Amino acid sequence: MSDLPAAVSPGNTSYGDENPSQEPQSEGRPQARKTAPTGFRIPRYYQILKHNIGGTGSLGAGDLFYQNFEGLNNRLARLNGREFINFCSYNYLDLCGDPRVATAAQAAIEKYGTSVSASRIVSGERPIHLELEAAIADFVGTEAAIVFVGGFSTNEDTIAHLMGEGDVIFHDEYIHKSAQLGAAMSGAKAVSFPHNDLDALEKSLQTHREQGKNALVVVEGVYSMDGDIPDLPKLIELKRRYQTLLMVDEAHSIGVLGKTGRGLAEHFDIDPDEVDIWMGTLSKSFASCGGYIAGNAELIEYLRYTAPGFVYSVGLAPPMAAAALKALQLTQEEPQRVSQLHSRVLLFHTLAREAGINIGEANEASAVLPVIIGQSDVTIALSRTLMDKGILALPIGYPAVSKSKSRIRFFISCSHTDDDIRSAVEVISNEISGSQ
Known part of the structure; x- marks a missing residue:
């Protein structure tokens, strides 16, 4: 039995007027309607969303989000004692943690x-x-x-x-x-x-x-x-x-x-x-x-x-x-922070395009680089493979982007090394080549 009140229980998607409760019919009295339940009722669309993201593996990506990381959100991310090269941080100039x-x-x-x-x-x-x-x-x-x-x-x-x-x-x-x-x-x-x-x-x-x-x-x-x-x-x-x-x-x-x-x-x-x-x-x-x-x-x-x-x-x-x-x-x-960021961004762009990786119309000055895969299940699988190899980059799918353009976003920081970027591009290239 759920601890949530019936009105907010995930299984309750009814809205007052759809299935009104009725008082027993009494002779000579009009039928009365019980007071509608109070409290927030979970919208139906959330049930669909929860189903879509709730699975793991090829069924969904729910376990990839809201992970409880440790320490600073900079070049490296720490999760359950393990260290990852982090491409999920907007800490572009590495000033958070300075x-x-x-x-x-x-x-x-x-x-x-x-x-x-x-x-x-x-x-x-x-x-x-x-x-x-x-x-x-x-x-x-x-x-x-x-x-x-x-x-x-x-x-x-x-x-x-x-x-x-x-x-x-x-x-x-x-x-x-x-x-x-x-x-x-x-x-x-x-x-x-x-x-x-x-x-x-x-x-x-x-x-x-x-x-x-x-x-x-x-x-x-x-x-x-x-x-x-x-x-x-x-x-x-x-x-x-x-x-x-x-x-x-x-x-x-x-x-x-x-x-x-x-x-x-x-x-x-x-x-x-x-x-x-x-x-x-x-x-x-x-x-x-x-x-x-x-x-x-x-x-x-x-x-x-x-x-x-x-x-x-x-x-x-x-x-x-x-x-x-x-x-x-x-x-x-310290203007070198910006110039170093530009250098790292250009390296990722150059290596990705040389490897035939689809990064769409991303501008060579932008620190946001999408790796566009297309199919949602393939995108999720690639994200998991990257994590297995110590690289953190998460998938984005519908409705944030169209169903045919699921992707993994990479956010580049001035603190990333050339080796960080080369490693990420190599894993992506190998996985895409192996799946074709």
């Missing part, structure tokens, strides 16, 4: 505590917040920046707040879920265009732009499933022609793209002011947690006083702010 970043976080705890215990608009603001925001704006190349407590909520809240009913949002079909939800919450008309197809975007702009008082185009700097990047010069040309705002989500491109890691604008050698809204996260290259919006001072001031996810949220925890600030400083003081 003792100087940890020391900065510890000093912030000593000075400010573990929480600012209030929203910043009332009593939660501390100097460390303003220092971090000024450093982000300087690094990105904008007038100002604002830091939110979560990367997901940064996208969701900013888009939902800036756009509204009577507006229109154009977004890449592969845009992150946080941006999709922000668009849905805004009340604006949302128009999706085929991935990285800017000709299709222009047709959508021609068709739908006049339907919105305000318009926003949202893309990513590096797409986390495919490792490709958008054509920023063309996007800027379109935004000017059709009078839209342009927003770039740099979660996987800040700290990675460009000679010094300043992102997509530096990669294309374009003035950052050409983009209206730069979004980024602090949890990847910058060894912390949270997200930011960078742009002109007027936009940032407006968000500071009106964005619900900022005004009504506690301020970023001091150790998180201090860690991000120190990581950002080290990125600039």
Whole structure:
């Protein structure tokens, strides 16, 4: 017997009106319905999801996820006392675990505590917040920046707040879920265009732009499933022609793209002011947690006083702010981290293509590399083989990607060695060749 209440038991998928309980029929009295059960009832789709991922071996990949790793999430991962070469970390610049970043976080705890215990608009603001925001704006190349407590909520809240009913949002079909939800919450008309197809975007702009008082185009700097990047010069040309705002989500491109890691604008050698809204996260290259919006001072001031996810949220925890600030400083003081990352990324690209491995349209500057296998069961089997050989890289399948494009994603760090990358490519090449 399950310990869960009947209403939340996985086996209970009924909804009140489908099989209503009935009082015994009494003569002269209308039939009465019992009170509907209260509490959350598990949606049916989850039963299907649970079945699909619950198996092991060729039947599913459920046991590959939520594994309880030990220690730092850097070049090496430790699980049950065993060490793996880790290609599942977004620790691109190897700053999470750097003792100087940890020391900065510890000093912030000593000075400010573990929480600012209030929203910043009332009593939660501390100097460390303003220092971090000024450093982000300087690094990105904008007038100002604002830091939110979560990367997901940064996208969701900013888009939902800036756009509204009577507006229109154009977004890449592969845009992150946080941006999709922000668009849905805004009340604006949302128009999706085929991935990285800017000709299709222009047709959508021609068709739908006049339907919105305000318009926003949202893309990513590096797409986390495919490792490709958008054509920023063309996007800027379109935004000017059709009078839209342009927003770039740099979660996987800040700290990675460009000679010094300043992102997509530096990669294309374009003035950052050409983009209206730069979004980024602090949890990847910058060894912390949270997200930011960078742009002109007027936009940032407006968000500071009106964005619900900022005004009504506690301020970023001091150790998180201090860690991000120190990581950002080290990125600039030690440019070899970015150049070494670029070297490792190029090596993986070169070896993979020489071996005939399908890495799709991944850009040679991107630290995200998909190894596209196709069939889900073959992809899962390859992931298990890699683990058997001491390499951690996990499978991604439907619905995150289409059913015919299951893949294993590799996230490259500046701390990976040439031998790490050669070993991974060799195992993949041998397994693919052996299965053909």
